[in-house]
């Protein structure tokens with residue numbers, strides 16, 4: 564008998580993947596946590612029915628959410644990752660020798676535990692001595708910090724459950740205060756096809772707080788529509804500024820892709836200006 568996992572991507576669209584094995588299933592304090600092994604995309608983390616990451620396509624998302632701000636900032640030392648319990652964003656940030664400290668703030672310790680056990684290629688960096696793991700609410704964390712980080716990355720789940728306030732102005736205002744001079748915020752801001760309202764809301768909210776706000780795009784095949792957006796708020800550096808070359812191996816990110824990702828198709832530009 565075949566087993567399939569189906570994600571309701573919108574009210575009218577579903578994505579189904581055939582499953583080899585259900586590796587883990589639990590209800591945590593915050594969400595339903597599932598790890599499955601799929602035939603097409605390898606192991607996959609699913610929270611409250613929403614696909615978070617898969618072994619086969621995670622590199623596009625994690626390289627783009629980490630390397631764009633880490634290269635746009637002239638010399639990042641202290642970084643905060645909010646969410647990202649799978650470890651993929653932390654793994655990519657650790658490739659930057661200037662980064663001395665990463666505060667990894669994930670609300671649900673069970674996501675970290677499951678990733679350590681079932682997704683070792685993503686979670687491999689979580690034990691690095693530069694990583695300070697804080698199992699707490701990222702919203703509360705940024706309330707208590709001032710002038711500390713060069714980069715804040717919001718690697719959150721969709722704005723449901725514990726992720727709702729991560730798309731709101733008070734949170735972005737606290738991020739602004741938590742950033743040092745010349746600091747950069749980057750947030751995953753959903754799909755311009757299936758969640759255009761959320762992208763527009765996040766963009767406008769970030770633009771209320773930061774002097775410079777830019778959106779960039781990348782392809783993540785297992786996310787709704789496959790076209791994904793990230794929004795940067797900057798206190799100084801141009802987020803679209805790419806390095807001349809990259810000294811480590813990447814599978815998606817290149818300086819050319821960094822620059823090109825900020826060139827938005829007219830339909831996205833119109834959404835943001837609308």
Ligand code: SAM
Nearest residue numbers: 615646647648670671674700701719720725726
């Ligand atoms: N790449 C993914 C995506 O776009 O779907 C995000 C992956 S990561 C697993 C998302 C994480 O954000 C989850 O583990 C969730 O527990 C965490 N999260 C949600 N709200 C949070 C909050 N308020 N503070 C810290 N972490 C939070």
